[in-house]
Amino acid sequence: MKLEVTFATLIAMGMAGAASAQTELSLWYHGAGSANAEEALVNELVEEFNASQSDWKVVIETFPQLAYNDAVGAAALAGELPDILDVDGPVMPNWAWAEYMQALGIDEAKLDGYLPGPVGRWNGEVYSVGLWDAAVALTTRRSTLEKYGIRVPSLDEPWSLDEFNAALASIAASGDFDYPLDLGMAWKGEWYPYAFSPFLQSFGGDIVDRSTYQTAEDALNGDAAIAFGEWWQGLFENGYVPGTSQDAADRETGLLNGKYAMSWNGNWAALPVVEAFGDDALFLPAPDFGNGPTIGAASWQFGISATSEHPEGALAFIEFALQDRWFAAFSDGTGLIPTTASAAGDTANYAPGGPLEVFYDLSKAQALVRPVTPGYIVQAKVFEKALSDIANGADVADTLDAAVDEIDEDIESNGGYGH
Amino acid sequence: MASKLTRSNRAGWLMALPGAGLIAAFIIVPFFLAFAFSLTNQRLASPNPTEYVGFENYRDLLGLSIFTLEPERDDTGAVLRDEAGEIKYPRLRTFTRRNPDYPHLEGKREWFSWQSGENRTVVLASDVVFMKALVNTFTFVLVVAPVQAGLALGLALLINQQLRGISFFRAVYFMPVVVSIVVVSLLWRFIYAPGDGLLNNVLSGLTFGAFSPHDWLGDPSTALGSIMAMSIWQGVGFHMVIWLAGLQTISPTLYEAAEIEGASKVQTFRYVTWPGLRNTAVLILIVITMQAFALYAQINVMTKGGPLDSTQVLVFQAVERGYGKQDISGGSTISVLLFLIVLCISLIQRWLTRERN
Numbered sequence: 001m002k003l004e005v006t007f008a009t010l011i012a013m014g015m016a017g018a019a020s021a022q023t024e025l026s027l028w029y030h031g032a033g034s035a036n037a038e039e040a041l042v043n044e045l046v047e048e049f050n051a052s053q054s055d056w057k058v059v060i061e062t063f064p065q066l067a068y069n070d071a072v073g074a075a076a077l078a079g080e081l082p083d084i085l086d087v088d089g090p091v092m093p094n095w096a097w098a099e100y101m102q103a104l105g106i107d108e109a110k111l112d113g114y115l116p117g118p119v120g121r122w123n124g125e126v127y128s129v130g131l132w133d134a135a136v137a138l139t140t141r142r143s144t145l146e147k148y149g150i151r152v153p154s155l156d157e158p159w160s161l162d163e164f165n166a167a168l169a170s171i172a173a174s175g176d177f178d179y180p181l182d183l184g185m186a187w188k189g190e191w192y193p194y195a196f197s198p199f200l201q202s203f204g205g206d207i208v209d210r211s212t213y214q215t216a217e218d219a220l221n222g223d224a225a226i227a228f229g230e231w232w233q234g235l236f237e238n239g240y241v242p243g244t245s246q247d248a249a250d251r252e253t254g255l256l257n258g259k260y261a262m263s264w265n266g267n268w269a270a271l272p273v274v275e276a277f278g279d280d281a282l283f284l285p286a287p288d289f290g291n292g293p294t295i296g297a298a299s300w301q302f303g304i305s306a307t308s309e310h311p312e313g314a315l316a317f318i319e320f321a322l323q324d325r326w327f328a329a330f331s332d333g334t335g336l337i338p339t340t341a342s343a344a345g346d347t348a349n350y351a352p353g354g355p356l357e358v359f360y361d362l363s364k365a366q367a368l369v370r371p372v373t374p375g376y377i378v379q380a381k382v383f384e385k386a387l388s389d390i391a392n393g394a395d396v397a398d399t400l401d402a403a404v405d406e407i408d409e410d411i412e413s414n415g416g417y418g419h
Numbered sequence: 420m421a422s423k424l425t426r427s428n429r430a431g432w433l434m435a436l437p438g439a440g441l442i443a444a445f446i447i448v449p450f451f452l453a454f455a456f457s458l459t460n461q462r463l464a465s466p467n468p469t470e471y472v473g474f475e476n477y478r479d480l481l482g483l484s485i486f487t488l489e490p491e492r493d494d495t496g497a498v499l500r501d502e503a504g505e506i507k508y509p510r511l512r513t514f515t516r517r518n519p520d521y522p523h524l525e526g527k528r529e530w531f532s533w534q535s536g537e538n539r540t541v542v543l544a545s546d547v548v549f550m551k552a553l554v555n556t557f558t559f560v561l562v563v564a565p566v567q568a569g570l571a572l573g574l575a576l577l578i579n580q581q582l583r584g585i586s587f588f589r590a591v592y593f594m595p596v597v598v599s600i601v602v603v604s605l606l607w608r609f610i611y612a613p614g615d616g617l618l619n620n621v622l623s624g625l626t627f628g629a630f631s632p633h634d635w636l637g638d639p640s641t642a643l644g645s646i647m648a649m650s651i652w653q654g655v656g657f658h659m660v661i662w663l664a665g666l667q668t669i670s671p672t673l674y675e676a677a678e679i680e681g682a683s684k685v686q687t688f689r690y691v692t693w694p695g696l697r698n699t700a701v702l703i704l705i706v707i708t709m710q711a712f713a714l715y716a717q718i719n720v721m722t723k724g725g726p727l728d729s730t731q732v733l734v735f736q737a738v739e740r741g742y743g744k745q746d747i748s749g750g751s752t753i754s755v756l757l758f759l760i761v762l763c764i765s766l767i768q769r770w771l772t773r774e775r776n
Contacts (some may be wrong), residue, residue, distance in 0.1 A: 103677075244637060247614070
């Protein structure tokens with residue numbers, strides 16, 4: 001008897017609570033245990049949103065980044081997805097196609113003046129928007145370039161292939177460094193397609209034919225791709241860059257310690273370089289290998305899960321987050337590039353004259369998103385393996401052929417991925 | 420027998436239920452699921468319906484062809500050679516890619532080849548990575564099983580003595596087993612680091628600088644060997660303890676008798692210790708073989724299958740395909756093949772080590 005009373009009370013309390021309070025929305029976030037202020041900022045964002053209106057109450061749950069995508073996949077299979085998802089830009093088309101996510105339904109006029117990277121589109125609709133972007137630059141020192149008589153390139157006049165090769169050769173010939181260039185081969189996984197597929201695109205190839213997204217033939221094994229592959233292999237054969245077994249610690253500190261003359265690295269690693277070298281630090285644009293200079297784009301973004309019962313609430317939260325003051329706050333806290341130019345003006349690092357201002361321009365001028373297709377997840381893995389194998393001396397044409405075959409088979413067995 | 424199992428045995432069945440239930444839920448059911456998935460095109464995440472594809476996944480993994488490449492000839496029929504004097508052959512990709520005359524070679528890649536006269540005979544595989552994984556896995560098992568079992572026996576004999584402080588050595592030898600394999604792999608990555616890694620430093624110190632640093636995990640010829648050495652070091656302590664348990668079941672009276680008979684140390688081992696360890700040896704051999712086939716964590720942490728597929732192994736490929744590339748059917752197919760291989764080997768081992776009366 002007593003038990004029944006307790007249950008009745010509980011139910012009554014629960015109903016009363018639901019009637020008076022805000023509707024709960026769940027949010028999953030990848031940044032648990034992040035080294036910088038990211039996790040604290042997301043919590044602050046959620047708290048301010050909850051306090052700013054009376055309809056919705058966002059409840060955040062954070063995951064370690066390495067386990068995040070697996071958790072979302074498992075939750076989707078179990079039908080337990082949260083209302084609001086945090087998604088890595090290139091993965092978004094896969095989740096949209098697999099029906100984990102729904103289109104935001106946001107008014108696109110609100111996205112005017114955004115960098116191209118933070119806006120995630122799939123099938124003509126916006127599925128995700130990010131508060132920041134990331135960019136990659138050739139990090140080096142002005143004094144190093146001057147010592148070897150190398151021209152300092154600019155966004156308008158980046159290095160050509162020949163200039164870049166000549167620069168590597170002259171630094172290597174001096175013997176002053178272990179390696180002239182550090183590409184970050186120690187960072188396995190998404191770094192390879194993010195950082196290196198722009199080289200391939202600048203040569204005129206691509207991971208997949210973006211006109212149809214139905215084949216990689218010619219894009220990944222055509223003449224341009226083979227030229228890229230031969231050049232890529234040459235970097236390792238000539239001893240210009242450390243290979244796939246590079247020590248991860250050297251990747252972090254090699255440039256600062258003088259082991260490497262240049263480092264192909266992201267803006268998230270730029271502040272220590274500025275601290276160490278001051279005005280001598282240089283962040284150079286990607287070379288133009290013949291088809292225009294490019295760097296990768298798109299980072300983590302917010303989207304709405306397909307199973308959300310309150311997409312309008314989720315959208316309200318995302319629109320609340322899309323304010324210059326949040327872009328600026330995240331940029332100051334994490335060192336990432338704010339999504340709009342107006343927010344960049346308010347940040348410590350990206351304001352005119354700020355130490356990382358150049359990255360905003362790089363992102364604006366050179367950024368190209370990775371192939372926008374649900375098959376990207378597989379294509380990224382295939383591309384990573386092909387580049388590792390070529391770096392380790394595999395035959396270029398055969399390796400690229402094999403990569404094309406694997407990508408094409410995957411596209412075919414997925415019925416063309418809905419393009 | 421059957422009646423004894425079913426009749427008035429409710430308590431026994433009840434007691435077996437938790438264990439049997441867990442085994443059924445996490446091993447038996449997933450195995451049958453894997454077999455079912457391997458006959459379909461099941462994906463990890465996809466809006467497309469799953470379709471039955473028969474044995475296509477098995478054909479894609481196991482397909483092999485032999486092809487003879489004839490040398491390029493000039494107009495007179497003489498064999499063309501490059502500057503180094505090597506015979507020139509047409510590129511394989513001209514036969515294996517969209518060549519209507521050779522439909523059976525479509526999409527296949529060179530696995531290995533040999534020279535026969537002027538011709539070059541090439542063995543092509545539908546899935547070269549899988550074939551390399553298969554060979555590497557077998558190499559790993561064939562080296563690790565006997566070496567690890569032998570070393571463990573040696574250590575067990577060493578520490579099976581009543582000496583002061585012997586438990587210190589027992590603890591030291593057993594220590595790597597207690598540490599997580601992922602942590603051990605990370606540590607050994609530092610040991611094997613190229614250039615000024617620990618191993619390179621030690622070797623050049625011991626040889627007074629004559630040894631030039633080697634890229635242990637970055638060189639295809641040493642990568643798998645490096646992982647074998649590290650795996651043996653990590654696992655040897657566990658099997659040492661099993662050997663030790665076996666050694667301690669041998670009655671001391673047998674050793675006393677052997678001593679009285681004047682048997683030498685070698686004779687004692689050959690005629691007393693070894694026969695007494697028979698059942699332990701069978702157990703250890705089967706356990707190490709199965710563990711070696713399941714090699715995964717070291718590969719995932721240290722090399723991810725590289726360089727040039729020199730450390731690809733079956734379980735790593737199964738996970739890479741099923742989870743990394745969202746191809747559950749492909750991963751399941753590898754798992755089923757691995758199960759069949761381990762089953763066959765265990766049966767052969769059982770048969771070879773059976774009691775002969």
